[in-house]
Structures are given as structure tokens and as C-alpha cells.
Amino acid sequence: MxxxxxxxxxxxxxxxxxxxxxxxxxxxxxxxxSPLPCQKWNKRNLKMIHVADPDNFIFSAFGESNDTANVFVNMLKMIDHDPDILFAVSLGNSVHSGNKEDYRYLLRQIRDNLGMPLLTVVGAHELKGKGENLYQDIFGPLYYSFPIGNTWFIILNDANGQGVDPEQNRWLENQLVSSQGYGIRIVFMHVPLFDPRGAPFHECLPEQSAAGLLKLFQQYRVTHIFASGIAGLFTGQWQGIPYTITGGAGSSLSDDDPDHYMFHSLKINISNNRINVEARPVSDSGRACKEDSVFDPEKILSILSIxxxxxxxxxxxxxxxxxxxxxxxxxxxxxxxxxx
Structure with missing residues (x-):
């Protein structure tokens, strides 16, 4: 016919x-x-960080917030209500996938519940959908650095799970060389160098990539490594370098061991060239509230990308x-x- x-x-x-x-x-x-929900987010938020005493300040860090909205909102409110915390760092996996609607929903949650600067590390979920290009359009460069007082902050991009490419590796070494005059050097990355749980778990970088980065971190005396990528809380040392893996900002926890698997954020105190890290539990109550209701129109629209x-x-x-x-x-x- x-x-x-x-x-x-x-x-x-x-x-x-x-x-x-x-x-x-x-x-x-x-x-x-359609317009982006924001542009140059990290650059704008960096300008809003004001530290009265650059050698003594407190910030927060968290990761893996893409599953349970009420946990994420409760955590943002807890951070916001703490007068000691000056800014926060998200270690990635803040969205289900990298599309505009997910970012609109995420930034709406942040703007409604957090009244302080927030900096981001790109995560694996951010690479989905529109991927790196959209993330850069909204948040800015995939890796960057900045100083506060005697502390040098280095934000890496290892979200693809393979490590850093040669260009970023050269940039990283230059940053580490430039920061030798600072008392503290902190590295933030999404995927951890190694999985502290051991075999058969392997939510970490390939062995060769991890070994190369660790050698660089040791050579230039990195003070602390913060990572995410695992829905839990782990601390320890990688050949003498302290690390903290934080993944309790809302994603489904990987196990039920209360020593490692709990909803939490980190409260990090920089004082007299020392770092003190405190894990603060976050309530998962309020599942019937608007933020986590299955009938929340905003969440439905976000999930359906409509x-x-x-x-x-x-x-x-x-x-x-x-x-x-x-x-x-x-x-x-x-x-x-x-x-x-």
C-alpha cells in the first residue's frame, strides 16, 4: 500500500x-x-571559598551519592548546618548518567540544601550519556589544582578506571613539583589505587597504573589520598601514604559490615600541617519524604530524561x-x- x-x-x-x-x-x-543547568561550576565555587585562617580550616568530602536521594539530602543538610565546615568536595558518581536532566536534578538538590562552595571530581557515572564533554561544559576541566594556605589540592581524573593518560600524568608531576614548598599535598581521585578488601574484589585501578601513580606520590611526598569508587568507608596506608576511601553519600552499600559500610561523609581538619579525618554517619531516615518519594515528579522526570x-x-x-x-x-x- x-x-x-x-x-x-x-x-x-x-x-x-x-x-x-x-x-x-x-x-x-x-x-x-536546552540551556545547561550551570557553567564553570568549579571555577565559580573556588572563588567563593573564603578561609579566615589558611593554616587551620575544615572541609568535607563524600562520594557515591547517586542512588538514595534522602541520604544525600540529609548529608548535605548535616554539612550545611556545621559552622566549622567551609566547603565540600564530591568524589564522583553524583548522577546516574551524564545527561542534562540528571545534572539539573543534582544541582537543584545542592542549591536547595547546601549553602557553601562545592567542588567536584569526575566519576564513572558522569562519563555515561553525554560523557566528558557535558561534564566539562557544566563543571569545567576534568583535572585541576588550587592552594589554600599551606595546603595544595590536586583533583585528578581517573574515572575511566584505567588511570591517568600521559598528558595528565605530566601535568600531575608538574603540580607535585610546584607544590614542594607547601606543607600538605592532598590528592583527590575517583577510583582508588588499590582495593583494600583484597581478592576477589577489584574496584580499583589496574596494577601497573596504580603502581606508577603511587611511585609518583611517594617521590613527591603526597600527604593524603582521598578516593571513592567503593560504596563504603576504608582507611589505611599505601606504602606509607595515608588514604581514605569514602563512598557512603547515598549509593547502595556494598555489604552490611557496620565498620565499613555505612552512610557517611568526611569532616577533614587541616591544622598545623596535619590532617585529621573524621567519618560522620548520615541518617537514612525520611524515605517517605519528597526527596526520595517514588511519586516525586521532579525525580520521575529526571529518571525518564523528560x-x-x-x-x-x-x-x-x-x-x-x-x-x-x-x-x-x-x-x-x-x-x-x-x-x-
Missing amino acids: KTGVIIRDFPVMSSVLALIILLMVGVGVWDYF NIVEMALFVVAVILAGGLYRLETRKRRHPGLHGQ
């Missing part, structure tokens, strides 16, 4: 099909041209298709009414 015959004999079905096609095209066009405009277009299309169907039904039942 030819296309022209289909349109003539089944005008309603053809109209509905055309509307569906237009909606599908519209969704893609809107996603491409924004308000797209939903409005869909409703209009349904109403229009229903009207066309009723008109066509009346026409077929009463052909004389339309032939006079």
Missing part, C-alpha cells in the same frame, strides 16, 4: 504517527539546544490525537453530516 493511500484512508492514524515522530525529533532537538516542556508537548499531542480520533469516528458514523 502506498504512502498516499495510507494517509487518505487512515488520516487519524497517520496524524498520530506524524505527531509521535515530531515529538521524538523534538526531544532530541530540545536536549541538544523535561517540563517535553511533557507539555506530549500532553498536547495526546489531546490533539484524541480530538482527531473523535472527529474521524463521527465522520465515519455519520457521513451525511459532512457531505452536505
